[in-house]
Amino acid sequence: xxTVRITVKIKRFDPEAxxxxxxxxxxxxxxxxxxxxxxxxxxxxxxxGSLSYRKSCAHGICGSDAMLIDGVNRLACKxxxxxxxxxxxxxxxxxxxxxxxxxxxxxxxxxxxxAVLPYFINDxxxxxxxxxxxxxxxEIFDATTKCxxxxxxxxxxxxxxTNERYIGxxxxxxxxxxxxxxxxxxxxxxxxxxxxxxNGLWRCRTAYNCTEACxxxxxxxxxxxxxxxxMLWRSA
Amino acid sequence: MARAHKYDVIVVGAGGAGLMxxxxxxxxxxxxxxxxxxxxxxxSHTGAAQGGVGAALGNVSEDHPEWHAFDTVKGGDYLTDQxxxxxxxxxxxxxxxxxxxxxxxxxxxxxxxxxxxxFGGHTRDHGKSAVExxxxxxxxxxxxxxxxxYQQSIKDQVVFFNxxxxxxxxxxxxxxxxxxxxxxxxxxxxxxxxxxxxIATGGNGRMFKVTSNAHALTGDLTSIVWRRGVPxxxxxxxxxxxxxxxxxxxxxxxxxRGEGGILRNADGERFMERxxxxxxxxxxxxxxxxxxxxxxxxxxxxGPDKDYIHLDxxxxxxxxxxxxxxxxxxxxxxxxxxxxxxxxxxxxxxxxYAMGGIPTTIDTNVITDGENTIVPxxxxxxxxxxxxxxxxxxxxxxxxxxLIVFGRRAGIHAAAYAKGADFEPLPTDAQDRSRAVLDxxxxxxxxxxxxxxxxxxxxxxxxxxSVFRTDETLSKQVEILKELRDRxxxxxxxxxxxxxxxxxxxxxxxxxxxxxxxxxxxxAQHRTESRGAHSREDYKxxxxxxxxxxxxxxxxxxxxxxxxxxxxxxxxxxxxxRVY
Numbered sequence: 001x002x003t004v005r006i007t008v009k010i011k012r013f014d015p016e017a018x019x020x021x022x023x024x025x026x027x028x029x030x031x032x033x034x035x036x037x038x039x040x041x042x043x044x045x046x047x048x049g050s051l052s053y054r055k056s057c058a059h060g061i062c063g064s065d066a067m068l069i070d071g072v073n074r075l076a077c078k079x080x081x082x083x084x085x086x087x088x089x090x091x092x093x094x095x096x097x098x099x100x101x102x103x104x105x106x107x108x109x110x111x112x113x114x115a116v117l118p119y120f121i122n123d124x125x126x127x128x129x130x131x132x133x134x135x136x137x138x139e140i141f142d143a144t145t146k147c148x149x150x151x152x153x154x155x156x157x158x159x160x161x162t163n164e165r166y167i168g169x170x171x172x173x174x175x176x177x178x179x180x181x182x183x184x185x186x187x188x189x190x191x192x193x194x195x196x197x198x199n200g201l202w203r204c205r206t207a208y209n210c211t212e213a214c215x216x217x218x219x220x221x222x223x224x225x226x227x228x229x230x231m232l233w234r235s236a
Numbered sequence: 237m238a239r240a241h242k243y244d245v246i247v248v249g250a251g252g253a254g255l256m257x258x259x260x261x262x263x264x265x266x267x268x269x270x271x272x273x274x275x276x277x278x279x280s281h282t283g284a285a286q287g288g289v290g291a292a293l294g295n296v297s298e299d300h301p302e303w304h305a306f307d308t309v310k311g312g313d314y315l316t317d318q319x320x321x322x323x324x325x326x327x328x329x330x331x332x333x334x335x336x337x338x339x340x341x342x343x344x345x346x347x348x349x350x351x352x353x354x355f356g357g358h359t360r361d362h363g364k365s366a367v368e369x370x371x372x373x374x375x376x377x378x379x380x381x382x383x384x385x386y387q388q389s390i391k392d393q394v395v396f397f398n399x400x401x402x403x404x405x406x407x408x409x410x411x412x413x414x415x416x417x418x419x420x421x422x423x424x425x426x427x428x429x430x431x432x433x434x435i436a437t438g439g440n441g442r443m444f445k446v447t448s449n450a451h452a453l454t455g456d457l458t459s460i461v462w463r464r465g466v467p468x469x470x471x472x473x474x475x476x477x478x479x480x481x482x483x484x485x486x487x488x489x490x491x492x493r494g495e496g497g498i499l500r501n502a503d504g505e506r507f508m509e510r511x512x513x514x515x516x517x518x519x520x521x522x523x524x525x526x527x528x529x530x531x532x533x534x535x536x537x538x539g540p541d542k543d544y545i546h547l548d549x550x551x552x553x554x555x556x557x558x559x560x561x562x563x564x565x566x567x568x569x570x571x572x573x574x575x576x577x578x579x580x581x582x583x584x585x586x587x588x589y590a591m592g593g594i595p596t597t598i599d600t601n602v603i604t605d606g607e608n609t610i611v612p613x614x615x616x617x618x619x620x621x622x623x624x625x626x627x628x629x630x631x632x633x634x635x636x637x638x639l640i641v642f643g644r645r646a647g648i649h650a651a652a653y654a655k656g657a658d659f660e661p662l663p664t665d666a667q668d669r670s671r672a673v674l675d676x677x678x679x680x681x682x683x684x685x686x687x688x689x690x691x692x693x694x695x696x697x698x699x700x701x702s703v704f705r706t707d708e709t710l711s712k713q714v715e716i717l718k719e720l721r722d723r724x725x726x727x728x729x730x731x732x733x734x735x736x737x738x739x740x741x742x743x744x745x746x747x748x749x750x751x752x753x754x755x756x757x758x759x760a761q762h763r764t765e766s767r768g769a770h771s772r773e774d775y776k777x778x779x780x781x782x783x784x785x786x787x788x789x790x791x792x793x794x795x796x797x798x799x800x801x802x803x804x805x806x807x808x809x810x811x812x813x814r815v816y
Contacts, residue, residue, distance in 0.1 A: 014733060048730065049731055054279075057450040061283055061284050062281070062284070063279060064275070100735050100736045106276065119387035120388075129293075131337070132348035132349065135348075142374075145341050145373070147383075
């Protein structure tokens with residue numbers, strides 16, 4: 001297949017050498033069907049081995065390679081060269097501390113996730129077989145089970161950019177996954193904790209950036225609104 | 237962070253098997269447990285598994301664990317240890333219910349039970365017809381298992397060391413005393429002193445050019461323990477999944493055929509009718525991959541180069557595709573620009589799964605020879621291990637079952653051993669081997685790039701040691717591996733930093749990968765028969781008289797390879813010709 005000539009501009013930073021980040025430019029040949037991750041790999045493997053980023057599954061299911069590509073949060077493995085221009089700008093996702101090149105500190109993101117009690121809570125004795133759930137009840141929270149914790153949503157959120165303590169859309173999505181699961185009993189506990197606090201759910205200002213950023217097509221903003229509504233109903 | 241750690245149980249790897257092992261080990265009061273992973277746990281490749289986990293729940297039609305055990309043994313071309321298959325088929329039922337009790341959002345039947353669908357090689361009553369045994373959550377069952385187990389580990393407050401890359405397993409005087417790991421964020425070595433160590437690090441598919449495996453799957457631990465005197469069992473049995481996306485190898489679940497998908501050649505013919513008349517497209521993966529290769533070789537491949545096959549879903553109701561196969565539909569749309577609802581999808585066999593691995597007993601104890609001599613304190617589970625459940629060919633859905641059943645067993649046995657054992661002293665030079673592994677790359681001044689050696693390894697393994705093999709291709713690959721090893725000594729890295737030196741780690745991983753290729757190629761050359769996924773064109777038949785036995789590949793101190801054998805545990809199922 002024919003290749004095209006593109007220029008990849010990458011915001012780079014080596015904490016052991018650079019005082020501040022800088023833009024590096026790499027002219028490369030790429031096939032239109034290459035993933036942006038393939039292009040980064042090409043640069044790392046053929047041009048500059050020190051280029052650093054996270055990767056693993058390379059098909060959008062592990063959540064390692066969220067980055068800001070042409071101003072939008074994307075997974076580098078789920079975006080093809082044919083769908084970007086001749087010049088690609090690649091930066092680390094925003095709002096988390098940059099450690100090196102495209103690698104950011106994910107710990108605050110996972111701390112917020114953990115704060116919403118993102119696990120199944122049901123203290124009834126376990127039945128001998130499965131707990132029953134109708135296909136309709138299962139469908140209610142289907143979308144939010146798709147989350148891969150890539151942080152594309154949270155790091156696209158303007159509220160999060162200005163307040164790093166806001167738990168962020170990803171944490172709320174994962175709370176939604178349990179709150180709307182007919183088998184779960186932990187909603188009161190979750191609302192009494194981080195979700196209901198000052199940097200919880202109500203920080204959301206409905207900017208919709210998260211919905212646009214989600215590589216799994218989760219209607220993130222809608223999920224957040226559903227959780228808000230549920231909390232209002234419960235307190236009414 | 238302190239660089240010396242002490243835990244009763246250390247689990248290496250945070251996929252399905254590792255998280256399950258940690259959970260079960262941590263349920264013992266007073267037993268301290270930590271998990272080490274070179275990734276964040278949710279990045280583990282368990283999350284890429286799609287179609288389902290096989291268990292004879294009988295939610296859709298009659299099923300029995302005995303039928304599941306039989307299918308597993310037959311699917312494994314009778315190399316499966318039958319005591320292992322029996323235990324597995326019974327325990328996996330409980331394990332699936334346990335996942336549901338942890339909240340796993342399975343798809344549901346109209347009655348509200350766990351939904352089940354058909355999958356390759358899973359049959360009713362010993363081969364009569366396909367049976368709905370695969371318990372699924374749309375086409376992201378592995379994702380849901382990984383997420384659910386990680387969620388539980390948060391609830392259980394499991395200790396994690398994320399982005400720590402294990403470089404050595406401290407087997408000293410026959411017992412395992414812990415591991416040494418490299419912290420990616422700082423470039424520092426950490427020693428983890430442990431009574432029990434569980435290895436659960438998954439596969440090694442990155443030795444092949446076209447693979448469904450993540451970049452991380454470089455067979456690190458199968459190399460590390462090999463260099464510490466543990467043999468590899470049955471590495472010649474490597475599975476190629478029939479339906480990888482053309483050229484890029486991304487997996488399209490067998491569940492697509494379970495829902496009615498059909499493989500077609502360039503003539504539009506449903507060729508599997510010729511190869512497996514009773515279950516056709518749902519024949520086991522080794523048979524389907526071979527059939528696809530043969531169709532292509534005989535000129536009936538699709539496309540300008542006649543080098544792929546069509547997976548046809550166009551006759552299936554669009555709603556069923558969107559509801560039950562949403563992820564793979566998206567993969568085809570994004571990566572190939574093909575909409576499975578209206579067009580057939582170009583596919584080719586993709587390197588997928590190692591049936592072999594670190595040899596273990598049924599209780600996951602690592603063994604070192606054909607007499608089942610165990611290494612006290614060392615356990616292995618999941619794809620990295622060989623119990624041997626899958627024999628010469630794994631059935632679809634049995635990998636997820638393997639993770640939860642044997643991950644659980646590993647956690648139980650590792651904790652039980654730790655409770656009765658003392659910490660064996662660590663050698664004073666515990667980090668020496670790890671430092672040597674790093675220095676071999678950091679100190680090298682050669683001009684070779686790791687990426688070029690890896691690229692050539694992947695291409696030649698694909699050409700000489702994939703679906704079909706002969707003595708000629710394997711001998712050639714033995715020589716190529718020697719050359720690649722020489723070139724590897726000249727690999728150097730540009731990045732001299734300590735913080736997130738991913739270039740250094742990729743070069744180290746390549747060293748591990750080369751060992752994995754060597755294990756596979758030597759074992760494949762030795763086994764002069766065709767069985768399951770090991771298909772020799774110069775020895776086309778299965779030869780039970782000579783070869784109904786497991787291979788154990790040892791690495792001698794001088795770097796040479798020695799082959800030993802271990803009997804297969806037979807049982808109620810007599811080896812028979814494998815027809816479907």
